[in-house]
Amino acid sequence: MVKSKGMEKRYEHQRYEEKIYRNWKKSGRFTPPPYHPGEKTFTIIMPPPNANNPLHVGHACFVTIEDILIRYHRMLQEATLWLPGTDHAGIETQYVFEQKLKAKGKSRFDFDRQALYQMIWDYVKENSQTAIMQMKRLGASADWSRLRFTLEPDIVKDVVETFIKMQTDGLIYRDLRLVNYCPRCGTSYSELEVVHQEQNDPLYFIKYGPFELATVRPETKFGDTAVAVHPKDQRYSQWVGKEIEVVGLLGKFNLTVIADELVDPEFGTGVVKVTPAHDPNDFEIGQRHGLELKQIIGFDGKLTDLTGPYQGLTVKAAREKVVDDLKARGLMTQVDENYRHTVAKCYRCGTILEPLPRPQFFIKVKSLTQLALKALAKGETQIYGAGHDKILIHWLKNLKDWNISRQIVWGIRIPVWYRIDTSHKTQATSINNQIIVGFLDKEKKLVKGEIGKLLESYSFEEIETGLQMLMAPPEAEYKVARAKPGANYLQETDTFDTWFSSSQWPVVTLQAPGNKQQDKSKVTDFERFYPTSVMETAYDILPFWVMRMMMMGCYLTGKTPFTKVYFHGLVRDEQGHKMSKSRGNVVNPLLLVETYGADALRMALVMSTTAGHDSNVGETKVKGMRNFSNKIWNGARFIKINREETGNKKQETSLKTKKYIKHLNQVVKLVTKQLNELKIGLAAETVHNQFWHWWCDEVLEANKRLEVSDAWLEEGMKTWLKLLQPFVPFVTEAVWQELYPQEELLMGQVWPAMEKKV
Numbered sequence: 178m179v180k181s182k183g184m185e186k187r188y189e190h191q192r193y194e195e196k197i198y199r200n201w202k203k204s205g206r207f208t209p210p211p212y213h214p215g216e217k218t219f220t221i222i223m224p225p226p227n228a229n230n231p232l233h234v235g236h237a238c239f240v241t242i243e244d245i246l247i248r249y250h251r252m253l254q255e256a257t258l259w260l261p262g263t264d265h266a267g268i269e270t271q272y273v274f275e276q277k278l279k280a281k282g283k284s285r286f287d288f289d290r291q292a293l294y295q296m297i298w299d300y301v302k303e304n305s306q307t308a309i310m311q312m313k314r315l316g317a318s319a320d321w322s323r324l325r326f327t328l329e330p331d332i333v334k335d336v337v338e339t340f341i342k343m344q345t346d347g348l349i350y351r352d353l354r355l356v357n358y359c360p361r362c363g364t365s366y367s368e369l370e371v372v373h374q375e376q377n378d379p380l381y382f383i384k385y386g387p388f389e390l391a392t393v394r395p396e397t398k399f400g401d402t403a404v405a406v407h408p409k410d411q412r413y414s415q416w417v418g419k420e421i422e423v424v425g426l427l428g429k430f431n432l433t434v435i436a437d438e439l440v441d442p443e444f445g446t447g448v449v450k451v452t453p454a455h456d457p458n459d460f461e462i463g464q465r466h467g468l469e470l471k472q473i474i475g476f477d478g479k480l481t482d483l484t485g486p487y488q489g490l491t492v493k494a495a496r497e498k499v500v501d502d503l504k505a506r507g508l509m510t511q512v513d514e515n516y517r518h519t520v521a522k523c524y525r526c527g528t529i530l531e532p533l534p535r536p537q538f539f540i541k542v543k544s545l546t547q548l549a550l551k552a553l554a555k556g557e558t559q560i561y562g563a564g565h566d567k568i569l570i571h572w573l574k575n576l577k578d579w580n581i582s583r584q585i586v587w588g589i590r591i592p593v594w595y596r597i598d599t600s601h602k603t604q605a606t607s608i609n610n611q612i613i614v615g616f617l618d619k620e621k622k623l624v625k626g627e628i629g630k631l632l633e634s635y636s637f638e639e640i641e642t643g644l645q646m647l648m649a650p651p652e653a654e655y656k657v658a659r660a661k662p663g664a665n666y667l668q669e670t671d672t673f674d675t676w677f678s679s680s681q682w683p684v685v686t687l688q689a690p691g692n693k694q695q696d697k698s699k700v701t702d703f704e705r706f707y708p709t710s711v712m713e714t715a716y717d718i719l720p721f722w723v724m725r726m727m728m729m730g731c732y733l734t735g736k737t738p739f740t741k742v743y744f745h746g747l748v749r750d751e752q753g754h755k756m757s758k759s760r761g762n763v764v765n766p767l768l769l770v771e772t773y774g775a776d777a778l779r780m781a782l783v784m785s786t787t788a789g790h791d792s793n794v795g796e797t798k799v800k801g802m803r804n805f806s807n808k809i810w811n812g813a814r815f816i817k818i819n820r821e822e823t824g825n826k827k828q829e830t831s832l833k834t835k836k837y838i839k840h841l842n843q844v845v846k847l848v849t850k851q852l853n854e855l856k857i858g859l860a861a862e863t864v865h866n867q868f869w870h871w872w873c874d875e876v877l878e879a880n881k882r883l884e885v886s887d888a889w890l891e892e893g894m895k896t897w898l899k900l901l902q903p904f905v906p907f908v909t910e911a912v913w914q915e916l917y918p919q920e921e922l923l924m925g926q927v928w929p930a931m932e933k934k935v
């Protein structure tokens with residue numbers, strides 16, 4: 178056999194991948210062609226990966242599936258746009274960044290808002306480059322000229338406008354929600370930052386009307402607004418719904434007995450007091466039963482004026498006094514001195530965190546969910562993914578109002594402004610002067626307290642410049658505005674929930690100015706590409722993201738943001754275990770790309786997968802798929818050697834070519850159908866099996882037997898490379914250039930079914 182010039186025996190991906198990617202990019206085909214009337218468009222908005230994280234195998238999965246669809250539709254000659262972006266991932270990113278600060282002996286409290294924000298910004302910018310580079314290594318043919326970031330000015334502007342529109346439409350309100358508050362640091366913490374610690378504390382059994390009940394926190398009894406039992410607890414069923422009279426330390430009062438699933442019948446006596454203002458579970462119970470929120474611990478960590486003689490005592494001192502007084506009055510029946518339980522502590526100073534009610538901004542979701550449900554009912558959005566359409570409808574029907582306030586710096590600051598009275602005369606009467614602030618003074622020392630009082634010692638400017646956080650009472654007056662409405666206004670320090678901006682992602686990315694239109698037509702990206710074609714993402718973010726995008730898209734534009742949703746499953750390890758750092762079974766997609774090639778990883782990730790179902794991937798599978806890359810390479814090598822040996826003059830002698838043509842046409846038809854129906858895993862299986870077992874094993878052999886002409890073998894190989902390109906773009910492009918160097922790039926070719934029949 179004559180050795181083929183220029184084609185090695187094996188496909189060496191390292192030699193080709195980066196060069197091929199550069200050529201694709203240079204060709205300009207990642208960007209949609211100029212607008213023309215009547216064009217068919219195909220659009221995917223990329224789920225923005227967190228800007229602070231390197232890519233994991235789940236990302237590699239979405240990149241592959243979306244790239245397959247994008248490449249396919251590009252070959253169908255549609256105006257195809259894959260719009261990439263990255264997400265600031267508020268709480269998570271700030272947390273990761275603060276861990277880095279901690280390693281340097283610093284914390285967020287050493288910086289004012291602007292300084293901290295800028296530092297996180299720089300950190301994220303550096304990191305997001307990594308994620309983008311990794312997606313490129315996988316072959317992502319996204320339009321990088323349209324890359325968006327959730328915190329860039331154009332996006333922030335639109336997100337702020339949305340809030341203003343919702344305020345005008347009466348969809349925004351303020352309400353109380355519990356936060357994890359450290360009275361010592363004067364700030365609230367996200368769940369991620371809370372240190373949960375087991376410890377022993379006394380468990381007190383106290384007389385409570387006709388009952389006896391157990392509590393670790395007798396000092397909160399002044400905030401009780403009900404007692405509760407489990408609905409199935411026979412011991413107390415006759416009490417449910419009745420009012421009881423309780424003799425307490427401040428006199429007699431009445432409470433209703435309620436039944437709630439959250440009560441643990443095994444705890445204490447099975448009866449619990451409900452203190453919605455100071456316990457997360459009780460808060461939830463309170464929400465369900467419409468209980469009053471009675472705040473008896475202030476943000477200074479001391480008991481409030483609702484507690485009579487206990488007012489002004491710290492929680493610790495109040496507990497001691499309450500215990501003594503209960504004992505003295507014979508209201509304490511027993512004490513379990515060594516009760517083991519978990520307490521939430523401040524990661525910074527170790528103080529026990531107080532769950533405290535803090536006003537936050539909410540969106541009324543009812544009208545928004547109705548819009549999304551209507552779009553689903555009309556079939557304007559179709560869901561692909563094993564029953565997740567039903568889950569989505571269930572979520573939409575049961576969604577509670579959406580808390581969009583987050584007590585962090587890293588996000589879009591809520592455009593709400595509080596007017597502060599700086600005249601020093603009316604501070605006692607102005608509700609806004611009761612706003613609690615924390616700020617760094619000129620000496621960079623943290624100062625906190627009510628702003629009205631602080632204005633006696635500090636200027637408004639000093640407070641505003643060093644501001645870290647403010648907390649306005651529920652009755653505070655505020656203005657919603659794009660910019661500072663006047664000299665002595667302070668802006669809300671809460672930022673939007675990350676999902677508030679990402680829920681608008683399809684709208685704001687396409688609306689953002691500066692997207693490069695190659696033509697001079699006045700058609701905007703939004704007019705051209707909205708609603709988008711497919712939203713492809715993991716099913717685990719359905720309620721956070723997909724559902725909210727539907728609600729917000731419908732609300733802002735009157736149209737659902739995507740016609741199809743494709744949910745991919747979780748990628749598990751070879752044994753079917755969830756990948757996790759602690760298990761040590763996390764596969765690094767980049768390492769696999771380096772070892773086996775991007776095509777091998779892509780095939781391993783999609784082969785035989787079904788929408789909505791989890792799949793297993795490990796090194797063995799990827800290794801196996803490298804053999805497929807080699808198979809394609811060798812198929813091409815056969816043709817090249819054949820050319821050199823026979824000059825492509827072999828004719829068929831058996832009149833059998835027709836049979837093979839028919840079969841190939843059927844394969845084309847099947848793959849086309851499967852891709853149109855978003856059966857991507859099946860389509861991958863079809864091209865893999867047919868290429869390997871039919872084309873290589875049968876047709877190439879038939880050519881040797883002169884059942885298939887050389888001319889058609891060349892034609893057939895061209896068709897195959899086009900069919901395979903969306904799945905394994907690198908090796909097919911490499912082969913294409915080996916076999917047909919005079920032709921344009923494979924990625925710019927037309928899909929076989931679109932060609933005239935041979």
Ligand SMILES: [Zn+2]
Nearest residue numbers: 359362523526
């Ligand atoms: Zn603290």
